[in-house]
Amino acid sequence: MMQRPQRGDPSWIWLLYGWELLGWAITALLAVVTVFGDVPARQAYGSLALMAVLAAAYGLVRHRRGGGRLRAGYAYLGLLVLVLGALSWSRDGFGALYLVFLPQFVVFADGPRSALAASSLGAAAVSVGGTLREGWSWAALGGNSLSSVGVYAVSALAVLVTPKALELRDERARLRAQLAGARTELAEAQKAQGAAEERERLSREIHDTLAQGFASIVALAAAARSGLAADPERTARQLRSIEQTARENLAEARVLVGAAPAGQVAAGSVAATLRRTLDRFTEDTGLAVVAELAEVDCDQPTRIALLRCTQESLANVRKHAAASTVSVVLARQPGAIELEITDDGRGFTPGAHHGFGLDGMRRRLAEFGGELTVTSSVGDGTRILVLIPSYGAPVPSYGTPPAHPEETT
Template sequence: MDLSRQPVVDAATPPASAVPVAHRWNAVVWVLCGLLPPAIAVSDATGGTKYTTYGLLAVLTFSYAAVAMFPSNPALRPSAYLAILTVALGAVAYVMGGGAALFIVSLPHFWIYASGPAAALSFSGGAAVLTALASAAGRDPEPRVLTGDTAFIALGYVVGAGVGLLVHRISEQGEARAQLLTEQLADTQAELAEAHRRQGAADERERLAREIHDTLAQGFASIIVLAEAARSGLDAEPTRATQQLTSIEQTARENLAEARALVGATPPPGGAVQGSVSATLRRILDRFAEDTGIAVDADLADVDCDQQTRIALLRCTQESLANVRKHARASTVVAVLTPGPYGVDLEITDDGRGFDVAAARGFGLDGMRKRLAELGGELTVTSSLGDGTRILASLPTTAPGHEELV
């Protein structure tokens, strides 16, 4: 930690309770090894020396306590404390005739409370000179500059300056590394946020693609098939062609409503299944039979499930029937909706030409699997060439009253 860069003058400096542990130990050492020995040494001295020393030590103690306990107070400038410390060290040395020990023990204060290395060196250098001169003047009426105290003070100053500069350099390197790590962390957070944004956009695109495939695309495919059938049977079967044109109109209107809902804020018309899910599926199956002429056998139990499960069953039925219409060339479709103690099964089979499930790469089957997986369900597709197709959608059900918002 850089002792010379403690933010003692910053208004945002933490309270005394947040003072580093090293500073607290330095305070203990300073009191025990710096202030206490002079106080004991003058306890038997004459009144003037004794009380003057006690007064100077008291000034030092209260000054240090003020700046250490209230570092955020702008009135308590660390530079003022260092000036008081410098003068007090010299005064104690003059009164006692020596002050090398107190000066050396006080050296960390210059590095803790100075604004930088230059200020620490200047204050501690001034204190060293003043203490040495005061020690010499106080001991002998004809002072000698080169004394043992002077040598200890000079040595202490040199060693303290070296240690302080070393700690300052190490602290600067630590701060640089911390700054680099902070910048790297910020960059990583920004990259993570961007990745989340891209993932969210991809998920939304996939959701929209699935909704478009399950609604608009299926509707347009139905319109195309019905239009081709109506055109070919317009002369031979006008009644049938009229029914097909009516279905085209109805499907087109539904697609228009779906498109408006997808680009607006309201849920799609098919996004909220009203009434019994079995009744909704039966209407879809009846319309499929009417549009295609394929026989439909439905056994749909009355199932009580949440809205998301209803929508999933609806989409799976629509996708399965669309595949039958486009690919199966089937003559019969069987739909069975079966409730269970913990879920519901929807099974749709046809007697069409079947396909190789392992080689299938259709978007519709993948969309059904993902839709069911999001609700904790699964899709099982069984088919082989010439043997028809079986689609089994298994979904867990949610108790009524605990439905999730769509």
């Protein structure tokens, strides 16, 4: 049973649907003429009752759901044939309603054969009804049948064309449904990807800021407790460092939850920011740090990325390297900013250890088109090289990094 056409449906479907609506508009107009026109009461009441019954049955079948809808459609077609015959018999000119209701023989049938059979019964009913109204004769029957045959030819054409149009309509409907489903899946995938990327970003930020800060606080607290009696002055410095680290962690936490702007992190020049970080590292660990920090111009996100890479590298030195000296060089190269952090510690084999820190650094740098190169071997210390393009310039190549460098944490 044909539903309301959708955008993109074949023009024949729209024509058939408009024809069906026009048929009911003409029926309503005939009802108004019957009520207000000079029509004998018996004919008026009879034709109005027939049209009302037909309209009510049409509404019931149209809104019916479930498996019984097809049977109800055939019952309606049977009623339509009877009503057309009765109207043709009772009123002059009402046989033309066969042409008006012609689309319904196509709409309510389940196939071409059924539609042709039902429309032929409608033509026969109109011919017989008109003949009975005029007075039975074979000549009158032949004249009415001849006019009905012409309309029946139109019905046959509609029956032949409509299934192809419906097939095309259904195919387009399937394609639209598939497109809508694909769009929904794409939106869900993008949403899931966005959520995953946001979780990854938060994990990286927490690891590079809060987790490192808490690890520093734990180490300083343990050192302060052990030296509380032997070296009160050093313990006091360690306590001040604990306080400062806690304040910085609090500031980082406020940035992560959106309670403070990210611009408050790593404020000032990148050289000054790194110098403060290195001074804190020396104060907390006692390791010697050799720094060559050039004044380079960069935006706030790049400054934060350089700071995070420095903090992560120093945290790995403190936890794993057992080094005595750390060298940090910040310089501008052609088209890029270079940060090199080297220690003389125990070193490791890149790719043999798994962790989060270096992978997080690599992902962070990838957002800027930067690169991270890890060079290390057991007993020979570790070299971390960070390259970030400046103002969209391509990163120069300084050798091939290890295939799968992993961090030691």
